[in-house]
Amino acid sequence: MITVVGLDGGPLGPRAAAALAQATCVAGALRHLAAVPVPAGATRVVMGDLAAALREVTGHSGPAVVLASGDPGFFGVVRALRERGVHPDVLPAVSSVALAFARIGVPWDDAVVASAHGRSGRGRSVRRALAAALAHPKAAILTAPVSAEPRAFLPALLRAGRDVYVAERLGAPDEAVVRVTDAADAERDRAHPNVVIAVDPERAVAPAAAWLPGHQGAPDGWALPEADFAHRDSMVTKAEVRAVALAHLAPRPGTVVWDVGAGSGSVAVECARFGAHAVAFERAAADCRRIRGNAAAHGVAVRVCEGEAPGVFERVAGLLAPDAVFVGGGGPGVVAAVAERFRPDRVVVALAALDRVRTVYDLLEAAGYEVAGTQLQPSRLAALPDGSLRLAATNPVTLLWGARSTAAA
Ligand SMILES: C[S@@+](CC[C@H](N)C(=O)[O-])C[C@H]1O[C@@H](n2cnc3c(N)ncnc32)[C@H](O)[C@@H]1O
Structure with a gap:
């Protein structure tokens, strides 16, 4: 039998103590092996290389114990054991995430918990954890030494106005839970293991009665009517066009979506409602203010960047690379800059001018995208004075979308 024992700095419970006393093999990180009474004759397996250690266990x-931090069923070793066909007895301790939120006295059923462990390509582990944390009012990030240090997250979270904490070595005698307030502090080395907590001070205790932890899934409606957004001179992507665009942008927690030539910011707002970290680009200050207002009215975070695209892309420091980009304004020059420089998995372009369709199609294809498109011209039902219905045409728009083969991964 393999028993997995979680450790959180508190005393071992009677079942854990008994399992340990009987164990003839005990595996764990050095700090865990040092923290408990390993029986004198037991084989000690230091967990550095997880696969090798689990092979040995x-x-x-005989009876074996695997020591792990917090709740080993939460981003922990129980998964790896089950993957190997082992059904362990699990004796959890308090998870580091629960402890970290407890230390700052904040409820966490409404928090997203993002693990930055893992080896997905193009720095995705860090980027998606940060994107999820920036899009949500409350987040915990499970960091990792070297590949996902707190400094990879703290500056952007501070810039976004979050209250930011690093909870180091929870449960150990040298535990420290520190509030990070300035940029220099954000870059400091931190003792491992640690958890980063980011809380939007205005939404630290959400009034809504949460019933589903973390992100609430798809919003309670999308492709919202234009009337749900303040806009200038009807400069707002029509609901029907937005519906198709959203389908091809695939916004979700852990993704970064740019809305370039954002107009009212309706696309960015909708992407944020799906849990993406949304960034809106617009050239005029008044439009940028309107986008911020629309984001606030919908209760989502949208980062707004004022300036002329594509030049503005260079000026915005610390921007996360996009997974998907919607180009609602700016034309072929912007599409080319996006496709060639940022190489997002997905690009969606809305064009009114027909002569640009071929150009954009070709440049997306040349940049390695699989391209498709459609013309959309919603004809909406409208009432005639006598009460009968007519079709009211809206302006035709050509929507092009390009996807790289990695988009589905
Ligand atoms: C693989 S996860 C394990 C999580 C664990 N199962 C739990 O419930 O706490 C490892 C990450 O958990 C966090 N962690 C684990 N123990 C910690 C501790 N004592 N203090 C702070 N963070 C800890 C760190 O972010 C670390 O990189």
Whole structure:
């Protein structure tokens, strides 16, 4: 039998103590092996290389204990054991995330918890954890030494106005839970293991009665009517066009979506409602203010960047690379800059001018995208004075979308 024992700095419970006393093999990180009474004759397996350590534990014929931090069923070793066909007895301790929120006295059923562990390509582990944390009012990030240090997250979270904490070595005698307030502090080395907590001070205690932890899934409606957004001279992507655009942008927690030539910011707002970190680009200050207002009215965070695209892309420091980009304004020059320089997985372009369709199609294809498109011209039902219905045409728009083969990964 393999028993997994979680450690949180508190005393071992009676079941954990008994399992340990009987164990003839005990595996764990050095700090965990040092924290408990390992029986004198037991084989000690230091967990550095997880696969090798688990081979040794699963090959052991007597009772074995695997020591792990917090709740080993939460981003922990229980998954790896089950993947190997082992059904362990699990004795959890308090998760580091629960402890970190407890230390700052904040409820966390409404928090997203993002693990930055893992080896997905193009720095995705860090980027998606940060994107999820920036899009949500309350987040915990499970960091990792070297590949996902707190400094990879803290500056952007501070810039976004979050209250930011690093909870270091929870449960250990040298535990420290520190509030980080300035940029220099954000870059400091931190003791491991640690958890980063980011809280929007205005939404630290959400009034809504949460029933589903973390992100609430798809919003309670999308492709919202134009009337739901303040706009200038009807400069707002029509609901029907937005519906198709959203389908091809695939906004969700952990993704970064840019809305370039954002107009009212309706696309950015809708992407944020799906849990993406949304960034809106507009050239005029008044339009940028309107976008901020629309984001606030919908209760979502949208980062707004004022300036002329594509030049403005260079000026915005610390911007996360986009997974998907909607180009609602700016034309082929902006599409080319996006496709060639940022290489997002998905690009969606709305064009009114027909002569640009071929140009944009070709440049997306040349940049390695699989391109498709459609013309959309919604004809909406409208009432005639006698009460009968007519079709009221809106302006035709050509929507092009390009996807790289990695988009589905
Ligand atoms: C693989 S996850 C394990 C999580 C664990 N199962 C739990 O419930 O706490 C490892 C990450 O958890 C966090 N962590 C684990 N123990 C911690 C501790 N004592 N203090 C702070 N963070 C800790 C760190 O972010 C670390 O990189």
